[in-house]
Amino acid sequence: MTIQEGDFIKLSYNGKLEDGIVFDTTDENVAKENGIYNEQGMYGGDVVVAGAGHTIKGLDEELIGKEEGDSGTIEIPPEKAFGEHDPKLVESHSITKFQDRKAYPGMEVQIDNRKGVVSRVIGRRVRVDFNHPLAGKTVTYDYSIDKKIEDDDEKLQGLLALYTGMPEMDAKIENNTAIINIPNELTFNQRWLMVKGRIASELMQHLGIEEVQYVEKYPPESSKTEESESEETMEETESSGE
């Protein structure tokens, strides 16, 4: 029952910075206690494929060789977490690029489609840091391997949930083909459009199936969530460790 690369597991974790601040968690209560609770978030553990890069590298490597039910704590250096801090990604920009010429340290900005954070303002020059907000940080993860998943339908649902933030989709596996009905609210979701190819190739690789079919039905079945809400759900999954 040792966890090997390619195994599906249900993983719970809390990610902390060196000062103890929790920045990521699969536990709803921990999220609420630490002010990072997301109403659209899915709590209760993520289904991930061991060694597939579904979580940060240091944690992903830690899983291999462990057993179902194991738990532990691991300190992860920047290069196996969110990357080193790259000084070349800190740039000077003229304050004229900012709305109302307003800029202050900590302010989140978007310049040329890149997200950054203002680090300093010196006269009319603004230093903007485009590194990942957690770049250069050593992080600590408490984790537990809640379960090794053997059932193909559960694997399918788990991988879909990991990428879409939707707890249960209308999907089945038949004749080596995964048939997935796409809910109306994902149809125009930009993130869905970007990840659907990757999800399909991961399903083929990790479930050993030959084909994935996404089916979009008209007239659309009445959807439970508003489109804008589901977009937030998908954005939320983006923030989970990578």
Place this chain on the structure above:
Amino acid sequence: MTIQEGDFIKLSYNGKLEDGIVFDTTDENVAKENGIYNEQGMYGGDVVVAGAGHTIKGLDEELIGKEEGDSGTIEIPPEKAFGEHDPKLVESHSITKFQDRKAYPGMEVQIDNRKGVVSRVIGRRVRVDFNHPLAGKTVTYDYSIDKKIEDDDEKLQGLLALYTGMPEMDAKIENNTAIINIPNELTFNQRWLMVKGRIASELMQHLGIEEVQYVEKYPPESSKTEESESEETMEETESSGE
């Protein structure tokens, strides 16, 4: 056999301005002779639903009550063709809005996501006409009703071709449901994303079916055309009379 609203017909036509210039045609040779040939275009006649707005209003109305095999010529006033010319859609803009401050009459421009044509340049002011290029024009159509289409598969293919510019898609009708395999090159096509809902509702309305399923398969089957080409194909269909 009289054509009624909702009938599928195969329609050939040449659209001309009052000075005889051909601006639209279903005939490949006519297109070449008049310098409007599009390599990605589909020639040989369009499948349209009579009375459904698939062609300009004046021509669409003309079809009703005709017979298979009929042909004719009709002069169509602006209000039943590309609309009256609206003087409010001719605007003055500062020449500073133009790249390199360059503007000349006839120049095609895009301002605030609207396409227009420069009509005059007076000092630093540029008059831009955002009307349809054929607004205000009386047009003449030679048309022939080549065929009334009775077969459901042919209707399905015809309507898909009208909107996508693809001559034959992998599609079938089963149990009152149209099942349409989406070729890989349409997956990210912005125009496809915008029209697929409309195509589905037209198929349900005009074919009397209950459901439309779009199926996207992974791994994608090898496609015959490049993505960029198919985009042009779809753009091309946009220019056919509406």
